[in-house]
Amino acid sequence: MKTLALALLNGTSAAALYFLVAMGFTLTFGLMRTVNLAYGALYLFGGYVGYFVSDAGGNWYAGAAAGALAAAALGWILQRVVLDRLRGQDLRQALVTLGLAIVAADLMLAGFGGLTYQFDPPEWTNDFIELPGGMGGYPLFRIFVIGLSMVVGAILWLVLDRTRVGLAVRAGVDDRLMLAAIGVDPARLFLLVSAVGAGMAGLAGVVGGTALSLSPGEDSRYLLASLVVAIVGGMGSLAGAAVGALAMGWFEQLGLLFFPTYSVALIYLLMVGVLAVRAQGLFGKGAA
Numbered sequence: 001m002k003t004l005a006l007a008l009l010n011g012t013s014a015a016a017l018y019f020l021v022a023m024g025f026t027l028t029f030g031l032m033r034t035v036n037l038a039y040g041a042l043y044l045f046g047g048y049v050g051y052f053v054s055d056a057g058g059n060w061y062a063g064a065a066a067g068a069l070a071a072a073a074l075g076w077i078l079q080r081v082v083l084d085r086l087r088g089q090d091l092r093q094a095l096v097t098l099g100l101a102i103v104a105a106d107l108m109l110a111g112f113g114g115l116t117y118q119f120d121p122p123e124w125t126n127d128f129i130e131l132p133g134g135m136g137g138y139p140l141f142r143i144f145v146i147g148l149s150m151v152v153g154a155i156l157w158l159v160l161d162r163t164r165v166g167l168a169v170r171a172g173v174d175d176r177l178m179l180a181a182i183g184v185d186p187a188r189l190f191l192l193v194s195a196v197g198a199g200m201a202g203l204a205g206v207v208g209g210t211a212l213s214l215s216p217g218e219d220s221r222y223l224l225a226s227l228v229v230a231i232v233g234g235m236g237s238l239a240g241a242a243v244g245a246l247a248m249g250w251f252e253q254l255g256l257l258f259f260p261t262y263s264v265a266l267i268y269l270l271m272v273g274v275l276a277v278r279a280q281g282l283f284g285k286g287a288a
Helices: 002-031 041-056 061-080 091-111 140-162 164-174 176-183 186-211 218-233 238-258 260-279
Strands: 129-130 136-139
Touching: 002 041, 002 140, 002 186, 002 218, 002 238, 041 061, 041 091, 041 140, 061 136, 061 186, 091 164, 091 218, 091 238, 091 260, 129 140, 136 140, 140 164, 140 186, 140 238, 164 176, 164 186, 186 218, 238 260
Parallel strands: none
Antiparallel strands: 129 136
């Protein structure tokens, strides 16, 4: 029973990281309907930048801010130079951004090497918290990640659902001309949203590099994780992304506990099972 409880707690902390990654992907892919398969590269790039800033200054928060800002700037450029020109052309967006992701992965491999990097966490989180029931200590930073994902998710939900900016974003996806008619520049607004989504990928890269590590190949791993979370939860739904991330984290950890050989397959079985019942995902539009 203790082993099961610990597996679920590990799954929740993994889900918090998946949710941080998937929130930005949900903004760009699910809400804006922009196919950006370079999202994993933004995660890894932000993580690398954050690592070297943090390592140079000895401040994890400075590294997190630098990683988020660097990824946001790169996401802004990508949207402005590439994706805006391919608006409404999903297949071309997918192919171009996939090609850019491959190029970016090679450039980062050449620039940062094939080494594995890991951040030093904030000093106050570099400790263990005693779990009840004699389950032993648990890393405080993982609890911090759970809290951080909840706070960021709540802020993003409030902005999207309770502010005029969020209303403008959701309205602009369906009718850009109407948005322009009321004095809002859709292109600038979508550039801002793309930068925010990319910045969240960079922040997740720093958090993931602290909780786990950074190394070549992590970009593909977290791109796939974002896709699974977004598809299971429903495109464009933050609540769906949260539930999808939690389901993915739990299935992953329970699979490692009970079926270690097939733990990865369980995640994709989850996705197939959800789509078989609800084609739009758990919280997607049109889900019954």
